[in-house]
Amino acid sequence: MGRVQWLSVAVGCAAAVVTCAVAAALVARRASARYRWNRAVEVVRGFEKGCATPTERLQRVVNSLAVEMFAGLASEDASKVRMLLTCVDELPDGSEEGIYYAIDLGGTSFRVMKLELGSGSMVINKKVEYRPIAEELTKGSSEDLFDLIASALKNFIEREGGKDEGRALGFTFSFPVRQASISSGSLIRWTKEFSIEEAVGKDVAQCLNEALVRNGLNLQVTALVNNAVGTLAMGHYYDEDTVAAVIIGAGTNASYIERSAAITKCRGLLTNSDLTVVNVEWGSFRPPQIPLTPYDICFNVEKKRNHYDQAFEKMISGVYLGEIARLVLQGMAQESDVFGSSVNFLSTPFIFSTPCLSAIREDDSPDLRVVGRVLEEQLKIQDVPLKTRRLVVRICDIATRRAARLAAAGIVAILQKIGRDGTLCGTTNVRKIRGEPKRSVVAIEGGLYQGYSVFREYLNEAVDEILGDEIASTMYMQWWIDIKWIKKWIVRYF
Incomplete structure (x- = not known):
C-alpha cells in the first residue's frame, strides 16, 4: 500500500473517530435532557399523587x-373549627325597604356600597365602589386601616349626593370575631396575610365607629357580620330555601342556619328564636x-x-x-x-x-x-x-x-x-x-x-x-x- 493510500485510510479513521465522538456526545446530551425532563415530570407526578x-x-x-x-357547638376550644355564634336569629325575607350603607372588608381590597331596597325582594338601586388596601396597611395600625375605610365611605356618600343621618350601616368583617351583640365583636385573630397585632382583642365595630367620628360622619355600625353570614342573608333575601352560604374567594368560609337547641355552648347569647346563624370558620379545619x-x-x-x-x-x-x-x-x-x-x-x-x-x-x-x-x-x-x-x-x-x-x-x-x-x-x-x-x-x-x-x-x-x-x-x-x-x-x- 502506497503512502497516499495509507494517508487516506488514516484520514478516514480519524473522521470515523470524530463522527463516533460527536454521535456519542449527542446521545449523552439527549440522555441527559431526557433524564432532566423525567425529573421535572416526577415532581409533577408527586404533586398529583399528594393532591389526590x-x-x-x-x-x-x-x-x-x-x-x-x-x-364546636358543644363547647369553646373543643374543635378545630370555631363555630362562632353570630347573634343573627332572623334573616331578610324580601319585605325590607329603605336606603342602607355597607362596608365589606376581608381581603386585598374593600367595598363601600349604597343599597336601596323595595318590598318584594326588589333592589331598586345599588352602587358599589372598590378600594385597594396597600400592603403596609395590612400590617400597620388599626387606626390607619379604619381611617382609610371611613374616609372612603365619606367620599362615596358625598359623590352619591346622599345623607348619612339616620342611615343603617352594615359592616362585613371577614375575619374571626367573637360577638356579644349584633353590632359589636372582638377580633380573635387575623387571617389572609393581615397582621395588625394591636387590633387583636379589640371591638372592630367600635374601631370603625371611632374612625367615622374622626372623619365627620354621622353613622354608626348597626350590624357586624362575617361575609359568609352576609352572603347567607343575601341568599335568603332572594330564596327562602337558602340554608347555608359559602365564600370562595381570597379566603374561604361558610355559615349556615342552625337549630338553637343544637347549640349547647354560650346559651346566654341565644335569643328566643328557634334558629341561629353560625359562622363555621372552616378555614382552620x-x-x-x-x-x-x-x-x-x-x-x-x-x-x-x-x-x-x-x-x-x-x-x-x-x-x-x-x-x-x-x-x-x-x-x-x-x-x-x-x-x-x-x-x-x-x-x-x-x-x-x-x-x-x-x-x-x-x-x-x-x-x-x-x-x-x-x-x-x-x-x-x-x-x-x-x-x-x-x-x-x-x-x-x-x-x-x-x-x-x-x-x-x-x-x-x-x-x-x-x-x-x-x-x-x-x-x-x-x-x-x-x-x-x-x-x-x-x-x-x-x-x-x-x-x-x-x-x-x-x-x-x-x-x-x-x-x-x-x-x-x-x-x-x-x-x-x-x-x-x-x-x-x-x-x-x-
Whole structure:
C-alpha cells in the first residue's frame, strides 16, 4: 500500500473517530435532557399523587368536618373549627325597604356600597365602589386601616349626593370575631396575610365607629357580620330555601342556619328564636385524610408559622393557589432545566397569582399561547417549549381540582350537619326521599368561584359525586355575579 493510500485510510479513521465522538456526545446530551425532563415530570407526578381526592376520601373529609362542627357547638376550644355564634336569629325575607350603607372588608381590597331596597325582594338601586388596601396597611395600625375605610365611605356618600343621618350601616368583617351583640365583636385573630397585632382583642365595630367620628360622619355600625353570614342573608333575601352560604374567594368560609337547641355552648347569647346563624370558620379545619404536600408546607415554614394554621383555607382559597403552583414550578426548576436559566422570579413568594393560574388552566389555544404569555410577563421565563407549557397547565389543574373538591366536601359536611345530605347522621345508611323533595339552596360568593369556570365545574361535579344523583337533584348552588368584581379579578392579569 502506497503512502497516499495509507494517508487516506488514516484520514478516514480519524473522521470515523470524530463522527463516533460527536454521535456519542449527542446521545449523552439527549440522555441527559431526557433524564432532566423525567425529573421535572416526577415532581409533577408527586404533586398529583399528594393532591389526590377520590370520592371515598372526600366522604371521609365530610364526616370529619361534620364531627368537628358538632364539637364546636358543644363547647369553646373543643374543635378545630370555631363555630362562632353570630347573634343573627332572623334573616331578610324580601319585605325590607329603605336606603342602607355597607362596608365589606376581608381581603386585598374593600367595598363601600349604597343599597336601596323595595318590598318584594326588589333592589331598586345599588352602587358599589372598590378600594385597594396597600400592603403596609395590612400590617400597620388599626387606626390607619379604619381611617382609610371611613374616609372612603365619606367620599362615596358625598359623590352619591346622599345623607348619612339616620342611615343603617352594615359592616362585613371577614375575619374571626367573637360577638356579644349584633353590632359589636372582638377580633380573635387575623387571617389572609393581615397582621395588625394591636387590633387583636379589640371591638372592630367600635374601631370603625371611632374612625367615622374622626372623619365627620354621622353613622354608626348597626350590624357586624362575617361575609359568609352576609352572603347567607343575601341568599335568603332572594330564596327562602337558602340554608347555608359559602365564600370562595381570597379566603374561604361558610355559615349556615342552625337549630338553637343544637347549640349547647354560650346559651346566654341565644335569643328566643328557634334558629341561629353560625359562622363555621372552616378555614382552620385540618382534614386528617388529606396529606399536606411539600408545597403546602413550604411557604408556612418560610413564614415561621405552624404547618397546620388555616390548612383548609390554604388548600382552597385564592390567596394561596397561585403560590402553591409557584412552589411546584420552582421545584421543577431546581430538579431540571425545563425553564432554562431565567428562573430568578420563581423564587419570589406570591409573585404568581391565582388569576394567572386560572388564565393558564383555561387556555384552550392549540399552542397554549396564553400560558407562554403568562410565564413571560409574570415570571420572565421566555421561549418555553409546548410540552413544558402542557406540564405547567397540568400543575395548575391539579391545584385547582384539589381545592374545588375540598370545598365541595365542606359544603356537603354542612348539609350533613343539618340533615340535608341524604344520610342517616353521616352513616352509610341512605335516607330515602319520601314525598316532595325538600330544596336545599347554598349561596356562594367570591371571585375564585364566580370568575374561574374550571373551579366551578370541579366543585359542582364533586358535590354530585358525594351526594349521589337522588339527593343532588334537590341541591341548588346559587351565586350572584357582580360584573365589576369579576372584571377586577380578570384584569389583575390581563
